[in-house]
Amino acid sequence: MTDTRALAAQALAEVALRGASQRDATERYAPRLADPRDRALFTALVSDGARWWLRFDAAMDRLLEKPLRQKEPAVHALLVLGLVQLEILQMPDYAAVAATVQAARALQRPRMAGLVNAILRRWQRERVELLAALDAKPQTRHAHPAWLAKAIARDWPEHADAVMAADNIEPPLMLRANRRRTTRDALLERLRAAGYTVDTHPWLDDGIVLPHSTDVTRMPGFAEGHFAVQDGAAQAAADLAEVRDGLRVLDACAAPGGKACHLLERAKVELIALESDAGRAKRITQNLDRLGLAAGLVIGDAGQPEAWWDGRRFDRILIDAPCSATGVLRRRPDVRLHRRDSDIATLAAQQRRILQALWPLLAPGGRLVYVTCSLLKAENEAVVGEFLASQPAARAAAFTLPSGQSAGLGWQILPGDGDLDGMYYAVLERP
Structure with a gap:
């Protein structure tokens, strides 16, 4: 199977319903995709699927007459990914729905294709009311488990909403220049010459910031050990x-x-x-x-x-x-x-x-x-x-x-x- 969404649904089902780590699931399924663009989409789907699972999984309880989590875990995950495509990745409605329906067939669940189409169409019709219901509770508004939303509100009452909102934003990619093998300025110059958008971190002497994740193993200097990936807080x-x-x-x-x-x-x-x-x-x-x-x-x-x-x-x-x-x-x-x-x-x-x-x-x-x-x-x-x-x-x-x-x-x-x-x-x- 090489359908990107179908593979992502299988991986997400393992993460969300069977306790697998996102890293392990990604390493197991992503190599089946030869095209780097397909791998990038797969990674985005699994990552955002895990990030927003607790929001859109709850939506399925409102949309489905009978739950699918146990009997059809991959189809259930595929439905969550359908909403992720529509609401988070902001894909065109027609393309997202059509591709998700096709993924149901790729999962060898042709009889479920009609259900997938119907559920996603219903979401589009009832979107405003459904989103309002999800937004009414912190755990489904921010896709955090209820116990954690409560703990954050207890420990950081003035910052709770901001913290949970930050958890749902893609972080920048941060590097640490290895001053044993190069200087930060030299590394910045080399990366910029290769077309990367990079900048210094405002207060960390070794920190370099890129706006988005990328395959660091392809970046100049990686093989030579000129840098490592490390968030600024850890630095x-x-x-x-x-x-x-x-x-x-x-x-x-x-x-x-x-x-x-x-x-x-x-x-x-x-x-x-x-x-x-x-x-x-x-x-x-x-x-x-x-x-x-x-x-x-x-x-x-x-x-x-x-x-x-x-x-x-x-x-x-x-x-x-x-x-x-x-x-x-x-x-x-x-x-x-x-x-x-x-x-x-x-x-x-x-x-x-x-x-x-x-x-x-x-x-x-x-x-x-x-x-x-x-x-x-x-x-x-x-x-x-x-x-x-x-x-x-x-x-x-x-x-x-x-x-x-x-x-x-x-x-x-x-x-x-x-x-x-x-x-x-x-x-x-x-x-």
Whole structure:
């Protein structure tokens, strides 16, 4: 099967109804499409399908007499994609409906083609009333699960609508110039000469911004390791770590290695990249090799240093803690379909365990940077506050970033602040 919409419907059904990750589903289905334009459409459909699933899946409950999720998951996903084409991608009505009906046939569901046509036509007739009903609730207005919409409103009442709206806007592509192999100015010049629209980031020394995603592997300088893909919010970690030549550094929970590589690009440090998942650790090695960097790679649990630590303390520790990823929904829209309210307490317990276990490894005068890509206070301020209460010797350093806002014991970048992903930072110092 090479029908783009049919393939996208199969992939989306796996993501939304069977719990597959968007990345895995895309990697499984996209290679069947030879034309780059078809692959681009496939990617847009799956991404926006996951992003807007909770809005248009709810619409199907109003449009269908009998649900199709269980008996015909791919057809149900195809109907959601029909609405995505009409409402989000703004495709011409006739073309979107006709192509979606044809995709039902490509799914070998010819008897469902008439239903697909009827449902999409009904949407067009009743569009105003149906949209009003969906807009009446935050979860269907912004396509966020109800528990998360409630949590955002609780933690960030003045910003809740803006945060959820930002989650549904395609983010820019951000690169990080590898100063070990080039300069940002030289890389900008090379990319512009190749026809790319690029600009510097306003406050990140290594940041480069493109307005839209593209295949970075085809860009000049990729094969030579002149840059890496990394959102600007994540690039701030290197600034806060304040590394300099000769320091010993631990990057805990390091995969896929973006922050570790950035630290190595900034200074000649002895860096240990710690990762508990051997499969994910392979990505660290791949990134180090392409960028021409070297680090010690250790497979181990950050919460059990006795199993891997050699007894030498670190001058800097970066804890990129496992978290809900609620700050990066605009880049990883499938997270909103898979994350559950019950996950938060479990993640916070893991974050506390890691922070308590690694603190004794920090040398006097050292600095520990605690990071999550979450915007929930239970994973951020609450974890850091509880830790500080248990460690009288620890001190929270005061700092600000040009984007975001104070979060009491740290700094919170909310999704969309400075056109960045959502990320929390706290800096802890040991006298």
